[in-house]
Amino acid sequence: MIKNCCMISTWKMSLLGMKRAAPLLKRNVPVHEAILMAVKTVEDDPAISSVGYGGLPNLNGEVELDAAYMNGDTLGFGGVMSVKNIKNPIEVAFDLSHYQRNCLLSDIGATRYAQSKGFAFQNMLSPESKKRYDQTDKMRDSEMLEAYKEHDTVCVIGMDHRRSMACGVSTSGLFLKMPGRVGDSPIIGSGLYADSEVGCAAATGVGEDIMKGCLSFSIVEKMRNGIDPQTACETALQQHLQRFLRCNHSCGSISVIAMDCYGNAGAATTLSAFPFVVTDQNFSTQLYVASNIGGKISIFQPDQGWLNSYRGD
Numbered sequence: 624m625i626k627n628c629c630m631i632s633t634w635k636m637s638l639l640g641m642k643r644a645a646p647l648l649k650r651n652v653p654v655h656e657a658i659l660m661a662v663k664t665v666e667d668d669p670a671i672s673s674v675g676y677g678g679l680p681n682l683n684g685e686v687e688l689d690a691a692y693m694n695g696d697t698l699g700f701g702g703v704m705s706v707k708n709i710k711n712p713i714e715v716a717f718d719l720s721h722y723q724r725n726c727l728l729s730d731i732g733a734t735r736y737a738q739s740k741g742f743a744f745q746n747m748l749s750p751e752s753k754k755r756y757d758q759t760d761k762m763r764d765s766e767m768l769e770a771y772k773e774h775d776t777v778c779v780i781g782m783d784h785r786r787s788m789a790c791g792v793s794t795s796g797l798f799l800k801m802p803g804r805v806g807d808s809p810i811i812g813s814g815l816y817a818d819s820e821v822g823c824a825a826a827t828g829v830g831e832d833i834m835k836g837c838l839s840f841s842i843v844e845k846m847r848n849g850i851d852p853q854t855a856c857e858t859a860l861q862q863h864l865q866r867f868l869r870c871n872h873s874c875g876s877i878s879v880i881a882m883d884c885y886g887n888a889g890a891a892t893t894l895s896a897f898p899f900v901v902t903d904q905n906f907s908t909q910l911y912v913a914s915n916i917g918g919k920i921s922i923f924q925p926d927q928g929w930l931n932s933y934r935g936d
């Protein structure tokens with residue numbers, strides 16, 4: 624378990640955003656500003672192929688995005704699903720988290736809402752994502768989607784100086800997904816859950832499989848019952864995989880992160896390498912790796928040799 628944290632996020636791709644967010648928390652800004660900074664940095668980076676601009680296209684060659692935000696003080700939740708051309712879906716999700724009703728909007732409704740509130744729009748298909756789409760055999764059956772390994776979600780959990788906690792997530796979902804397909808990311812309790820009285824959790828991986836276990840809520844409930852974040856992540860994931868085994872369901876990749884209201888953090892994964900990023904209470908930001916070898920999870924800080932050989936997000 625990693626102690627004395629104030630932020631944790633998924634994948635190496637979140638490192639720059641986390642480094643930009645850390646000084647904000649140091650200046651005692653509210654947690655949402657740090658989370659938005661971290662997530663927007665990933666959404667805006669054309670080199671990151673699974674989130675925001677330059678994300679993975681759907682079967683029609685359009686970048687279709689999901690994002691969500693949860694406020695751990697109020698349990699306020701907002702999300703957008705299947706949106707195209709919204710530059711920063713996380714901003715719209717955060718805005719919606721202030722409402723008691725109509726807080727999860729999809730497709731055209733979400734787009735009209737974002738237009739009415741003056742959010743920025745742009746074509747999210749970068750030359751690179753178009754090239755990737757054009758080069759791929761689209762004749763594959765949608766059941767083959769698990770074979771498309773290139774998908775990830777940026778998930779950022781934070782806690783500010785008032786001990787307010789929150790979580791934001793953003794993704795383009797699975798590559799060549801059916802238009803309208805929604806993953807776990809904007810689904811409360813599956814892709815994310817935040818409760819400042821307990822802690823937060825978030826998930827990345829094959830959304831259909833994550834949703835079947837409501838994994839983020841499951842992890843937060845374990846922490847509510849006094850289990851530390853590392854054990855909560857490992858136990859929730861393990862129980863979910865065992866349940867799948869009993870019904871012969873072959874599970875895609877799943878990785879989870881969590882942080883409790885005391886600043887303890889943890890992560891678990893089905894992968895041999897799941898990089899994640901932690902900012903500690905001295906506002907220093909470091910990369911970690913969770914590794915699953917034969918069902919046993921270990922956490923380590925990668926050295927330069929490991930980083931040089933790592934090819935993923």
Ligand code: ASP
Nearest residue numbers: 774775776796806828830
């Ligand atoms: N969970 C995302 C989805 O299914 C993708 C990912 O995190 O890899 O849309």
